[in-house]
Amino acid sequence: MISIRMQTEAAPRAVQDGDAEIKLDARHVNFFYGDFQALHDAALSVRARRITALIGPSGCGKTTFLRIFNRMHDLTPGTRATGEVLLDGHNVLSSDTDVIRLRRQVGMLFQRPNPFPKSIFDNVAYGPHMLGWSKARINQVVEESLKDTGLWDEVKTRLHRSALNLSGGQQQRLCLARALAVEPQVILMDEPASALDPIATLRIEELMQDLKQRYTIVIVTHNMQQAARVSDFTAFMLMNEKRAGEVIEYGPTDDIFNRPKDSRTEDYITGRFG
Amino acid sequence: MAVYGIGADRGMSRPMVRILIDRFFGALIVLSVMMAAIPVLVLLLFVVIKGLPGLLTPGFFTDPPFPQGVPGGGVFNAIIGTLEIVVIGSLLAVPIGSLIGIFLSEYGRNQTGDVISDVLTGLPSIAFGIFGYTVVVLTTHHFSAISASIALAVLMLPVILRATESALLLVPQSLREAGLALGAPRWRVTLEIVVPAALGGIVTGALLAMARAAGETAPLLFTAFGNDIVQTNPFQPMGALSLTVFRNALVPYNNLQDQAWAAALLLVMLVAATNILARLYVRRSQH
Numbered sequence: 001m002i003s004i005r006m007q008t009e010a011a012p013r014a015v016q017d018g019d020a021e022i023k024l025d026a027r028h029v030n031f032f033y034g035d036f037q038a039l040h041d042a043a044l045s046v047r048a049r050r051i052t053a054l055i056g057p058s059g060c061g062k063t064t065f066l067r068i069f070n071r072m073h074d075l076t077p078g079t080r081a082t083g084e085v086l087l088d089g090h091n092v093l094s095s096d097t098d099v100i101r102l103r104r105q106v107g108m109l110f111q112r113p114n115p116f117p118k119s120i121f122d123n124v125a126y127g128p129h130m131l132g133w134s135k136a137r138i139n140q141v142v143e144e145s146l147k148d149t150g151l152w153d154e155v156k157t158r159l160h161r162s163a164l165n166l167s168g169g170q171q172q173r174l175c176l177a178r179a180l181a182v183e184p185q186v187i188l189m190d191e192p193a194s195a196l197d198p199i200a201t202l203r204i205e206e207l208m209q210d211l212k213q214r215y216t217i218v219i220v221t222h223n224m225q226q227a228a229r230v231s232d233f234t235a236f237m238l239m240n241e242k243r244a245g246e247v248i249e250y251g252p253t254d255d256i257f258n259r260p261k262d263s264r265t266e267d268y269i270t271g272r273f274g
Numbered sequence: 275m276a277v278y279g280i281g282a283d284r285g286m287s288r289p290m291v292r293i294l295i296d297r298f299f300g301a302l303i304v305l306s307v308m309m310a311a312i313p314v315l316v317l318l319l320f321v322v323i324k325g326l327p328g329l330l331t332p333g334f335f336t337d338p339p340f341p342q343g344v345p346g347g348g349v350f351n352a353i354i355g356t357l358e359i360v361v362i363g364s365l366l367a368v369p370i371g372s373l374i375g376i377f378l379s380e381y382g383r384n385q386t387g388d389v390i391s392d393v394l395t396g397l398p399s400i401a402f403g404i405f406g407y408t409v410v411v412l413t414t415h416h417f418s419a420i421s422a423s424i425a426l427a428v429l430m431l432p433v434i435l436r437a438t439e440s441a442l443l444l445v446p447q448s449l450r451e452a453g454l455a456l457g458a459p460r461w462r463v464t465l466e467i468v469v470p471a472a473l474g475g476i477v478t479g480a481l482l483a484m485a486r487a488a489g490e491t492a493p494l495l496f497t498a499f500g501n502d503i504v505q506t507n508p509f510q511p512m513g514a515l516s517l518t519v520f521r522n523a524l525v526p527y528n529n530l531q532d533q534a535w536a537a538a539l540l541l542v543m544l545v546a547a548t549n550i551l552a553r554l555y556v557r558r559s560q561h
Contacts, residue, residue: 075450103454110448110451117470118470126458126466127457175452178452182457
């Protein structure tokens with residue numbers, strides 16, 4: 001049985017504490033695919049243990065921006081990012097950043113569930129195993145991570161069966177458990193529910209509320225209702241006349257949706273375009 | 275508008291024409307399949323009919339060849355030889371080939387490797403024999419099974435390399451990203467996630483390359499050379515099934531010609547078994 005708990009209005013969100021510690025601070029970020037500039041002077045101050053949503057129409061650079069935070073853009077040849085992304089004060093874009101360590105601190109959940117073609121246990125244990133943790137500690141962290149994502153009761157009797165037999169929603173929660181197992185501080189979510197049905201989507205959104213007690217979450221979403229439901233802060237992005245993405249407005253979610261300062265933000269959230 | 279008008283105009287006569295055209299192309303496809311399949315089936319049937327008597331002769335599997343003119347004898351030497359030459363060749367080619375394939379797919383991204391493997395694939399197989407002859411036989415001053423294994427290994431290399439590369443390219447990029455996003459170094463993601471996900475394709479490629487190598491004659495002619503004595507020393511000349519077929523088909527003794535047919539049948543069965551094994555493995559690893 002899945003308990004369905006609507007969170008549109010109910011959850012008391014701490015939107016007023018804009019002075020919470022800043023975990024991730026992006027300043028003057030420009031991003032290039034070859035000669036094409038995909039991001040122009042983007043800035044974002046992500047607060048610790050809050051959910052920050054990036055919204056905007058397709059192609060506005062939300063995902064590009066998100067993938068810079070843990071240097072996933074390094075994997076695409078011919079890309080270049082300038083500016084600063086400070087994680088606890090250290091610029092992750094600088095060349096002396098230990099990318100491997102960075103990615104352990106800043107985990108990621110992708111658009112489509114991408115479990116490894118291994119058993120459920122091995123999926124979650126992959127990170128801890130790689131870090132060389134003891135067997136007992138791995139068993140413990142696998143169980144905890146699966147419990148944190150609400151999967152434990154569903155899979156505890158078949159931990160050693162293939163993860164590919166799980167449903168889409170379960171696979172996505174497994175991927176989340178896998179990311180949590182290496183004990184990150186920040187979790188980047190790239191439209192994590194876009195491939196899921198409404199009930200699975202709701203479970204992910206509920207999980208995010210639980211997880212933000214301990215983790216800082218940045219989520220890219222197409223779905224404005226989702227951003228309004230789950231996030232504490234929202235950044236609205238838009239392409240400028242040269243097709244480069246810009247952050248138009250950023251603030252507490254409540255303000256962005258109810259009292260937008262920029263007319264373009266208002267047009268977007270009221271459905272006039274995008 | 276105009277298109278719709280034409281369709282509506284001829285609407286009544288169209289179904290008949292369409293059905294006829296459909297039948298015609300259907301028949302054409304069946305004909306093409308038969309043209310491709312019949313020669314193969316006839317060949318197989320021929321080999322089975324001609325080879326079966328020899329295969330069922332007592333001693334075919336267990337005796338070494340007897341001198342020409344002496345009735346009886348078998349191909350035990352050649353069975354051992356083919357197995358040993360191919361296994362040693364595979365031990366050389368599979369690790370090197372799959373490592374190059376992994377490199378080209380995960381790290382390489384350049385044209386040079388592709389061009390070299392294409393050229394190697396297109397080379398006539400006797401060229402590999404010449405390679406084995408000049409590199410090993412001429413330097414060691416005698417024919418040997420190992421020189422044949424080396425020649426076959428070079429022949430297998432591009433097949434394995436290509437199979438590995440294309441199996442790895444089929445692994446979704448999202449799996450690599452998932453591993454890297456956990457903070458895994460690239461080499462670990464490659465070895466622990468990407469390669470296991472592609473293992474079915476890699477093993478299939480290796481088995482198909484082995485099957486091809488087992489059937490080759492030209493690379494063995496002046497490397498393994500052939501040997502009627504049963505022996506397993508890889509540094510000595512050695513018999514092989516393909517060599518038995520080649521040599522015995524040319525002599526005017528019935529029992530030896532029968533052996534040639536039977537050896538050909540045995541080779542076909544060996545290659546078919548390897549192919550089936552490869553397919554079964556893929557099917558199993560997909561679940």
